[in-house]
Every structure is written in structure tokens, then in C-alpha cells.
Amino acid sequence: MINDLEKYLCLQGSFSKNDLYRISSLAVEKKLSRNEFLLHDGEVCRHKIFIVKGLLRTFGMTQDGNEHILKFSPENTWTLEKESYDQQTPARVNISAVEPSEVLLWTKPDFERLIEELPPLKRYTEKFTAQNIYSSSQRLLTTLSATPEEKYENFIQTYPQLLLRLPLKMIAAYLGISLRTLDRIRHAQL
Amino acid sequence: MINDLEKYLCLQGSFSKNDLYRISSLAVEKKLSRNEFLLHDGEVCRHKIFIVKGLLRTFGMTQDGNEHILKFSPENTWTLEKESYDQQTPARVNISAVEPSEVLLWTKPDFERLIEELPPLKRYTEKFTAQNIYSSSQRLLTTLSATPEEKYENFIQTYPQLLLRLPLKMIAAYLGISLRTLDRIRHAQL
Numbered sequence: 001m002i003n004d005l006e007k008y009l010c011l012q013g014s015f016s017k018n019d020l021y022r023i024s025s026l027a028v029e030k031k032l033s034r035n036e037f038l039l040h041d042g043e044v045c046r047h048k049i050f051i052v053k054g055l056l057r058t059f060g061m062t063q064d065g066n067e068h069i070l071k072f073s074p075e076n077t078w079t080l081e082k083e084s085y086d087q088q089t090p091a092r093v094n095i096s097a098v099e100p101s102e103v104l105l106w107t108k109p110d111f112e113r114l115i116e117e118l119p120p121l122k123r124y125t126e127k128f129t130a131q132n133i134y135s136s137s138q139r140l141l142t143t144l145s146a147t148p149e150e151k152y153e154n155f156i157q158t159y160p161q162l163l164l165r166l167p168l169k170m171i172a173a174y175l176g177i178s179l180r181t182l183d184r185i186r187h188a189q190l
Numbered sequence: 191m192i193n194d195l196e197k198y199l200c201l202q203g204s205f206s207k208n209d210l211y212r213i214s215s216l217a218v219e220k221k222l223s224r225n226e227f228l229l230h231d232g233e234v235c236r237h238k239i240f241i242v243k244g245l246l247r248t249f250g251m252t253q254d255g256n257e258h259i260l261k262f263s264p265e266n267t268w269t270l271e272k273e274s275y276d277q278q279t280p281a282r283v284n285i286s287a288v289e290p291s292e293v294l295l296w297t298k299p300d301f302e303r304l305i306e307e308l309p310p311l312k313r314y315t316e317k318f319t320a321q322n323i324y325s326s327s328q329r330l331l332t333t334l335s336a337t338p339e340e341k342y343e344n345f346i347q348t349y350p351q352l353l354l355r356l357p358l359k360m361i362a363a364y365l366g367i368s369l370r371t372l373d374r375i376r377h378a379q380l
Contacts, residue, residue, distance in 0.1 A: 093331070133273075133319070133322070134276075137260065141260060143330065143366070145258035176334045
């Protein structure tokens with residue numbers, strides 16, 4: 001797993017061999033089976049998470065048991081519940097594995113120390129946070145304004161690699177439309 | 191206007207008199223009439239905006255002319271289109287005045303210089319950015335998962351001071367529900 005992380009980081013910024021070693025040395029490896037949770041709502045998000053292999057989802061659950069998916073996190077991406085992690089307060093969402101997955105975890109104190117010590121990691125993290133803000137803002141606009149057809153089209157363009165890996169009900173829960181509407185859209189395209 | 195900004199910043203962080211003077215000295219004052227635009231989609235967002243008085247809205251427009259409101263920005267808040275401002279690319283949203291408003295503007299190079307020079311401003315800006323991320327994430331979850339009734343209730347709790355200042359069609363455009371549904375909910379509460 002560590003090798004995969006180092007390969008990925010080399011492509012992202014100017015990390016020295018020593019930087020990569022420091023980052024890796026504080027990571028804890030974890031394997032997740034399908035549907036295993038890394039975070040339950042109500043718990044505190046204590047780790048920064050890098051997905052080496054597999055696919056996670058971040059989702060809220062309404063009282064009637066319906067899932068609403070905020071984010072999919074495939075291999076070579078990071079995830080966490082930012083508010084809960086930053087402020088060590090109970091999370092309002094869940095994070096769990098869509099597929100059997102392999103992740104690396106850093107505790108908050110460890111990752112904060114790394115950011116202090118390693119300016120390239122600080123720059124990389126800031127850039128990554130900014131990109132998350134841009135895509136959240138775009139996501140909100142699409143969720144508010146697009147038709148179900150446009151939402152699905154947008155999803156195919158943005159995540160072509162996820163289309164075959166996700167059950168349809170999860171795509172519907174991400175788009176904020178019913179499974180029935182999603183079925184109708186897909187049939188109309190055949 | 192400058193006085194109002196200085197009063198506001200004094201409450202937010204440990205700014206020295208000199209810090210406040212530096213921040214104020216680079217601000218440009220601007221008055222907006224109702225419905226006047228500060229940013230049109232397709233333009234580059236060139237300024238950081240502080241609202242001294244009045245109320246702005248950030249919104250997208252669909253081809254059929256429907257407005258979808260991402261954010262309301264009342265007095266003593268900041269606004270901009272972050273992706274467009276950071277990367278100097280065309281904005282995907284509009285920013286305009288809901289009420290006659292008074293704002294202060296800083297160009298990006300000026301504000302970046304201030305952040306470099308003044309550590310309290312850097313800390314304040316980082317804190318503010320993080321809070322924006324938390325509320326965007328919460329907003330997306332509500333938009334995806336809440337019933338129209340819950341969305342309206344949530345809006346009343348979060349923005350009680352805006353309720354009487356906004357036309358109903360803007361509240362509906364923010365909640366992502368039709369004006370008819372909003373009318374129904376409000377009548378049911380009487």
C-alpha cells in the first residue's frame with residue numbers, strides 16, 4: 001500500500017524521498033470489506049484517509065432509512081468529514097466501503113505534524129482543499145438547478161470510471177433522484 | 191464604510207490598529223442599487239467583497255431563465271466566487287444586490303499581499319474558508335435529503351433575520367422548491 005501512496009504523491013508535488021518516507025512512516029494500513037464502515041454518524045472523524053484500492057462513499061441517512069450520498073472516493077483520492085475532523089465534533093455523515101478496499105490512515109495530530117514539517121505537503125493539502133470547494137460549489141448548483149437527465153449526463157462525464165462499479169441505487173442516491181427516474185432516463189438512452 | 195469594517199474585524203481576531211489601517215487603505219467603496227450586479231457569469235471574479243450594508247445573492251441561471259440561489263450574503267459577511275477568483279477563470283454564477291447595498295472591494299493582488307503581510311488576517315481567512323466548507327457540506331446534505339418542510343424550517347432557524355427581507359420567490363430559489371410548494375408550507379403553518 002505504501003508504495004502506491006508514494007507513487008501517487010510523486011505525481012502530485014515536489015516531495016523529496018525523505019518527505020515521502022516521513023509521510024508513509026506515520027500511516028496505518030487498513031483493509032475494509034464491502035459495506036464496512038470507517039465512520040458512523042455521531043462518531044468523531046479521527047483520521048485523514050487515503051484510498052489505495054477500492055471505493056468509499058460518504059453519505060447521510062434520513063430517519064426513513066434512505067441514503068443520500070455526498071461523495072464517492074475511489075483509489076488515489078483522500079477523504080474525511082472535514083468539520084468533524086477539524087473540530088473533533090460528532091460527524092453528521094457515514095463513510096463506508098462500496099467495494100473491498102485498502103486505505104491508509106493518519107491520526108489528526110500526526111497529519112498536522114507532517115503539514116508543519118513538510119511545506120510541499122502543506123501546499124498540496126491547500127490545493128486539494130481548494131479543489132474540493134470548487135467541486136462542492138458546482139455540485140450544489142447542479143443539484144439545485146439541473147434536470148434529472150442533466151444530472152445523470154453530468155455524472156457520466158465526471159465519473160465515467162465509476163459507472164460500472166456502482167449499483168444503480170447508489171447513483172440515484174448521489175444524484176438526488178429516485179431509482180425509478182434513473183431507470184426511466186437510462187431506458188430512454190438505449 | 192471603513193469604520194464598519196474595522197469594528198467588525200476587531201470582533202473577529204486580534205488585529206492591531208496598524209493591521210486595520212493596512213486592510214482599510216486598500217479597500218475600494220462601492221454602492222449598489224437593488225438588482226445591480228457585481229459579477230455576471232462568464233466574467234472573472236476580480237475582487238474579494240465585504241458587505242457593509244444590505245444583502246447580496248449568489249446565483250446560477252438556467253437556460254429557461256430560472257434562478258438557483260447558492261448563497262445570501264448580508265451585512266458583515268464576505269463573498270466571492272472562489273474558483274473564478276483563485277484561478278482567474280470565468281465565473282459560473284452571478285452576484286447581485288437584493289437590497290440597495292454598500293460593499294468594500296479588494297483586488298486579488300492587493301488582498302494576497304495583505305494576507306502575506308498580516309498573519310492575523312491569514313488566520314482569519316483560513317478559519318472563514320473552513321466554516322464555508324462546513325456549511326456547504328451541510329447545505330448539500332440538506333438539499334439532497336430534507337423534505338420541503340424540513341428545508342424551510344432549517345432556513346428559518348439558520349437565517350431568521352433574512353426572512354422578512356427576501357421575496358418568497360428567492361427563498362424558494364434557495365431551497366430548491368417551487369414557489370407553489372413554499373406557499374403551501376407557509377399556509378399550513380398559519
